[in-house]
Every structure is written in C-alpha cells, then in structure tokens.
Amino acid sequence: MRILIGITAGIAAYKIPLLIRMFINAGVEVRCIMTSDAKDFVSPLVISTLSKNPVGIAFWNKETGEWNNHVEYGEWADVLLIAPCTANTLSKMVSGACDNLLLAVYLSMRNKTIVSPAMDLEMYQHPTVKRNISVLIADGVHVIPPDHGELASGLSGEGRLPEPAFIFEEVVKYLSLGQDFLNTQVLVTAGPTYEAIDPVRFIGNHASGKMGFALAENFAARGASVTLITGPTVLRTEHKRVQTIHVTSAAEMFEAVQRHWLDMDLGVFSAAVADYRPIHPAEEKIKKTNEALSIELIKNPDILAWAGKHKTATQRTIGFALETNNAVENAMEKLSRKHADAIVLNVIEENEKCFNSDTNKVRIFDVNGLSLELPTASKAKIAQGIVDYITRIRL
Ligand code: PMT
Numbered sequence: 001m002r003i004l005i006g007i008t009a010g011i012a013a014y015k016i017p018l019l020i021r022m023f024i025n026a027g028v029e030v031r032c033i034m035t036s037d038a039k040d041f042v043s044p045l046v047i048s049t050l051s052k053n054p055v056g057i058a059f060w061n062k063e064t065g066e067w068n069n070h071v072e073y074g075e076w077a078d079v080l081l082i083a084p085c086t087a088n089t090l091s092k093m094v095s096g097a098c099d100n101l102l103l104a105v106y107l108s109m110r111n112k113t114i115v116s117p118a119m120d121l122e123m124y125q126h127p128t129v130k131r132n133i134s135v136l137i138a139d140g141v142h143v144i145p146p147d148h149g150e151l152a153s154g155l156s157g158e159g160r161l162p163e164p165a166f167i168f169e170e171v172v173k174y175l176s177l178g179q180d181f182l183n184t185q186v187l188v189t190a191g192p193t194y195e196a197i198d199p200v201r202f203i204g205n206h207a208s209g210k211m212g213f214a215l216a217e218n219f220a221a222r223g224a225s226v227t228l229i230t231g232p233t234v235l236r237t238e239h240k241r242v243q244t245i246h247v248t249s250a251a252e253m254f255e256a257v258q259r260h261w262l263d264m265d266l267g268v269f270s271a272a273v274a275d276y277r278p279i280h281p282a283e284e285k286i287k288k289t290n291e292a293l294s295i296e297l298i299k300n301p302d303i304l305a306w307a308g309k310h311k312t313a314t315q316r317t318i319g320f321a322l323e324t325n326n327a328v329e330n331a332m333e334k335l336s337r338k339h340a341d342a343i344v345l346n347v348i349e350e351n352e353k354c355f356n357s358d359t360n361k362v363r364i365f366d367v368n369g370l371s372l373e374l375p376t377a378s379k380a381k382i383a384q385g386i387v388d389y390i391t392r393i394r395l
Contacts, residue, residue: 001175002029004077006102007047009037010084011152012118012161016042018238019083019164020050025214025237026172026221027384033057033073033102035089056101068101074108081171082106083144084118084161087129093141094132114171116144118161120153144170165238172221180391182223187257187264188216189271189303191231193250197295198282206355207272209233211320214383215268216242222387227264229256231271250274250300257303261310266390268318269304270344272355276300308339316341318390324348328363335365342366344386347373364389 003023007013016032023030030051034044036058044055056068074080082089082102089102093115098104106113115136123129124146133143144167147160161167172179190212194202213235216228220241228237229245231253237244245260247253250273261267276297286293304319311317319340321331331345346354347361354360361376364386374385 001027002031002076002078003171004073004080004105005030005032005051006080006082006085006089006105007032007034007038007042008082008084008086008089008102009035009041010086010118010161011041012084013038013041015161015164016083017046017050019167020047022164022168022217022238023171024050024052024378025217025380025383026168027218027380031056031073031076033105035100035102056105059101059104070101070104070108073105075110077109078111079171079175080106080109080111080113081116081167082113083116083167085115087117087119087123087126087132090115090117090129090132090136094135094139112140112142112174114142114144114174116146116161116167117159118146119159120151121155121157121159124157124159142174163238165240168221169240179223181219181387184219184224184266185227185264186216186219186224187227187229187260187267188212188219189229189253189257189267189269189273190216191233191235192272193231193253193274193300194248195250195274195277195300196281197278198284198286200285203274203277203297204232205272205274207231208356209235210356210358210379211354211360211383212268212270213237214379215270215386218380218383218387219268227260229253229260229271231273250277250303254301254303254306257307261307261315264315266316266318267304267307268386268390269307270320271303272322273303274300302338304340305338311339316390318386319343321345322348322354328365331363331365335367340367342389362386366392 031053032047032051033056048055060067147162148158149160191209192205192207194204196202216226220226220239226242228242245256279296279298308317317340321334321343323330331343335343345363360382363373365371
C-alpha cells in the first residue's frame with residue numbers, strides 16, 4: 001500500500017509526523033509533498049526522515065535541476081491524503097488551479113484523494129468553504145470532517161484536524177487495508193523486563209520494544225483489538241485499537257498476561273523476559289563495602305510456556321527465539337517445549353543485531369513443519385510478514 005500525504009500550511013501540520021509514523025509502522029509506503037508555506041509549520045527534514053523518502057515541494061529542484069514529476073507521483077500513489085487541507089487549497093482544488101506541485105499531483109491522481117480540512121471556526125462555517133467541500137465530494141473526493149475543540153486562535157468549535165489515530169483509521173477503513181484480523185483479540189508482549197536488585201539497580205537487557213510495538217500496530221491496522229503488555233520502553237503507540245499495559249518485571253508481565261489470556265484469540269510473545277530474578281531484592285541501596293558481591297537468583301515463570309499450556313483448542317501462541325548457537329535446533333526445542341504454534345527465530349549474522357535496531361531478519365518455524373525466512377527489513381515490514389504468516393496458522 002502506498003500513500004502520498006500532501007501537507008498544506010495549517011498549524012495542525014504538527015500532527016502529521018505522528019500520522020506518518022503510524023502508516024510506516026503498519027507497513028505502508030509513505031511519500032510526502034508539502035506546499036512551500038507548509039515548511040513554516042513543520043520541517044521537511046522531519047517529514048523526510050519519518051517517511052524515509054525525499055519530500056516534494058517545488059516542481060523542480062533549482063540546485064540539481066531535477067524535476068519532481070507530478071505524473072509519476074499521481075501514478076505511484078494508491079491514495080492521496082491532503083492533511084491538513086487549508087481553505088486556500090480546497091478552493092484551488094475546486095477551481096482546477098495548478099500553481100504548486102501538490103495541486104498538479106491532485107489533478108494527476110489515478111486513484112482516490114482524501115482531504116482532511118482544518119481551519120478556524122468562522123472560516124470553516126463560511127458558505128464558500130462549505131460550497132467548495134460539497135463540490136469536492138461531488139468530484140469523488142472523500143472528506144474527513146474536522147473535529148470540534150480547541151483551535152489555535154483560542155476559539156473553540158468545529159475546524160480542528162482530527163487526531164492522527166482517527167485519520168489513520170479513516171484512511172485504512174476507506175482503503176479496506178486488509179481487515180483480516182477484525183473481531184480478533186490479540187495479546188502482544190514487548191520490550192525487556194527489569195528485575196530489581198535493590199531500589200536503584202536491576203538486571204535487564206537491551207530490548208527496546210520496537211519489534212513488539214510494530215507487531216501490535218500491524219495487528220491493529222488489520223482490525224484486531226490488541227492488548228500490548230510491555231516492559232520499560234520509551235515507545236508509545238497512538239493506535240486506538242491498542243490497549244497498552246506497562247509493566248516492569250517478569251512477574252508483573254506474567255500477572256498481566258494471566259489476567260487477559262482467557263479473552264484472547266492469539267498471543268505473540270516478543271518480550272525479552274529475564275529468565276532469572278534476584279531472590280531477595282534489597283530494600284535499601286546496596287553499599288559497596290565488600291570486594292565481591294553475589295546475588296542469588298531464582299527462575300522467573302515462563303510466560304509463553306504458561307500460555308501454551310493453558311490455551312484452548314482455538315487459541316494460538318507464537319513465540320520468539322534469540323539464540324547465539326545451534327539457533328535452529330534450540331528454536332525448534334522451544335517451539336515444542338513451550339507448546340507454541342510457531343516460533344520466530346532472530347537470524348543473527350555478522351554485524352546484524354536485533355536488539356534495539358530498526359531492522360531485523362527472522363525465520364519462522366511452525367508446528368506443521370513449515371518455515372519461512374523474512375530477509376533483513378524494517379521491523380514494521382518484518383511485523384507485516386509475521387502477521388501474514390499467522391493468518392495461515394489460524395486456518
Ligand atoms: O525489542 P527490540 O529491541 O525490537 O528487540 C526485539 C527482540 C530481539 C527482543 C525480539 O525480536 C525477540 O527475539 N524477543 C524474544 C527474546 C527472548 O527472550 O528470547 P528467548 O529465546 O530467551 O525466549 C523464547 C520465548 O519465550 C520468547 O517468546 C520469550 O518472550 C518467551 N519467554 C522467555 C522467558 C520467560 N521467562 N518468559 C517468556 O515468555
């Protein structure tokens with residue numbers, strides 16, 4: 001799926017980076033065009049970094065002499081979303097004016113255009129704007145109505161750009177972007193766990209949560225209701241269909257999984273759970289009085305194995321495996337010992353790291369003896385590949 005986002009000069013342009021991230025995390029390819037005044041509201045550097053593509057602004061780049069081919073943009077995109085769409089751009093779209101790259105692309109679009117108008121209360125109520133919106137609807141443009149609420153002018157009323165999660169949902173709904181997990185309850189574990197040594201120290205690992213968040217967002221984009229149970233992470237998701245539960249230790253993660261598992265259809269366990277925890281965490285900060293220090297550890301509950309053992313005939317469990325030697329053999333052993341329906345093995349090659357990186361390479365093995373390798377790609381793409389694979393196991 002390829003989305004072209006047109007950004008015009010409205011204060012609400014500050015919400016677009018979040019929206020871009022949501023599409024990227026759902027495995028959608030994103031390119032952006034900005035009007036030249038939109039640059040005053042959000043930096044093209046932010047937009048190009050998040051969309052992972054250069055931003056089109058003018059018809060041609062005066063320094064390189066390169067042409068931004070509006071026809072090529074129009075053919076490339078499955079959908080053009082203009083957000084925020086100012087009163088000025090609405091009126092030019094109605095008249096067929098073509099004095100910037102975005103308008104030329106609008107006129108060259110093969111596929112659908114969606115606009116999300118945002119402006120001040122009185123402007124939005126103006127009969128000219130209302131008329132322009134009706135004409136665009138008659139021309140086949142899909143209009144996402146603005147929200148009520150606080151406006152940049154200080155007034156309150158209709159005209160606010162809806163939150164990114166809402167726009168995302170609207171576009172997804174409109175494109176019926178594979179709603180193959182509709183009415184499905186999915187539990188995802190993500191991130192590391194921290195096991196307290198004393199009030200300020202812990203045993204942890206380098207997991208960032210990126211893989212688990214990418215999975216949660218991909219499931220949600222495909223219609224699932226997701227319960228994301230994550231260890232400590234800086235990541236957040238805006239997705240309306242993701243309920244995030246923040247935990248710290250393996251024991252807390254286990255408790256949260258036990259509380260929700262009964263209602264789930266599927267569990268994907270991507271958290272890097274600490275296998276052991278200090279048996280007696282100190283109540284006070286441990287003083288460095290001794291030359292050596294021993295900390296007695298006790299095994300943590302195995303969350304994936306518990307869910308595998310307690311699943312009903314229709315529930316499915318998918319685990320991950322992180323191995324540094326005999327990778328395939330150990331992954332297969334975990335698949336069977338933890339009663340999983342499939343196991344996703346991180347393929348760790350020279351210079352490859354799966355912890356905290358933006359990319360991953362994996363091999364999936366399932367109980368039917370099938371396997372699939374997903375080559376190095378962004379974690380969003382890997383998540384999409386894993387979720388695609390899971391649709392097979394569900395059958
Ligand atoms: O978060 P990122 O930085 O994006 O990194 C992603 C990742 C590398 C953490 C992820 O891709 C991954 O591999 N997660 C599992 C890492 C791991 O702990 O593997 P393991 O082989 O030790 O565990 C096997 C499986 O049992 C995993 O599904 C794990 O979640 C589960 N497990 C392990 C121990 C335990 N006590 N409870 C569990 O549920």
